[in-house]
Amino acid sequence: MCAERSPCGAARARQRGLSIIELMVGLVVALLVGLAATSSAVMFGATQRQGMGVGGAAVNANTALAALKNDALTAGLGFFGDARFLCTKLNLSVGATTYMDGAAFAPVQITQVAGADRLDVMQSARVESGANVLLDQASNGSEAALMSYLPAIVGDAVLLSPENAADPCTVRSVTAVTASTVDDPQKLLFASGGTHNDGAFTTPPAYSDSGAGVTLLGSLRWQRYRLDSVNHNLVLERPLEGTDAVIARNVIGFRVQYGVSPTTLAQKTLESWVDATGTFAVLDAVNIPRVRAVRIGIVLRSPQREKEGPGGTCEASTAKPTLWGATVEPDVTDWQCYRYRKAEAVVPLRNLVLGIKT
Secondary structure, X not given: OOOOOOHHHHHHHHOOOOXXXXXXXXXXXXXXXXXXXXXXXXXXXXXXXXXXXXXXXXXXXXXXHHHHHHHHHOOOOOOEEOOEEOOOEEEEEEOOEEEEEEEEOOOEEEEEEOOEEEEEEEEXXXXXXXXXXXXXXXXXXXXXXXXXXXXXXXXXEEEEEOOOOOOOEEEEEOOEEEOOOOOOOOEEEOOOOOOOOOOOOOOXXXXXXXXXXXXXXXXXXXXXXXXXOOOOEEEEEEOOOOEEXXXXXXXXXXXXXXXXXXXXXXXXXXXEEEOOOHHHOOOOOOOHHHEEEEXXXXXXXXXXXXXXXOOOOOOOOOOOOEEOOEEOOOOOOOHHHOOEEEEEEEEEOHXXXXXXXX
């Protein structure tokens, strides 16, 4: 047996472990290290969330502008022929629902609603829609006899345009096609049950054989971009389909302007940007030849609120955001605690410019 003061006893004493003092010191050190690591993790997480918020706002803005640009670039396709604007008024229905009853029409229209702008764009889905085929016989909107061939098939939408631009155009859907013969012209039939054939209009379709024509649309597209001022979202609506989708969140400003030339036809350059008020409140045959482009501006607020500075005040933003020289009012009272992202795009309206004789 090993004596307590023997070398064997000394080795056993050394194996008993840490003293209480050493253990307490170790616990305190570990606690301090843990607190420092936790604080750093919280700080890193907050910084990361702020960075993601700012980055997310930039992605939202770019995504929304991409959708807007794609639609605006093709606006007006199908509504110009023979180097003129075919329709200043439009009859348009889907099923028995009438969307336009001889209403003033332009394929691009900016409307001011509740302090923000709304942008409507309409276009054909067919690239060949620039061709306008004249009528061989007068039409009451139930069929169209054509002077030359039109590559339309059952289900296609077509545009009946009048000789006099002051009369309304009418959108119809093809339900049958009668091929031309040596003696008879090609005929398009618009029977009841077609997508655009069952609406009742105040001014019934009536088109002469001395200048009225038919344009192939394929399918008609109508996009509406508007600001939901309650939920602060930029919304894309498709009125003809009855659908909508949010394409950007935390949007506090949405503005659109026309880029116009100083005179109707004499000068072709874009000289100024104008709001949809006064002369340009509604586009018509007189002022639409002056339109060259639209510019679109979006202001978004970061979803992540930043902490107050040492003095108890927020310093994320020192001034309210502006767009084209006008202040955009934030949707929060503590607006200084948020960051803002502004995005702009200029979209040339090629179909308007090239579709009208200058």
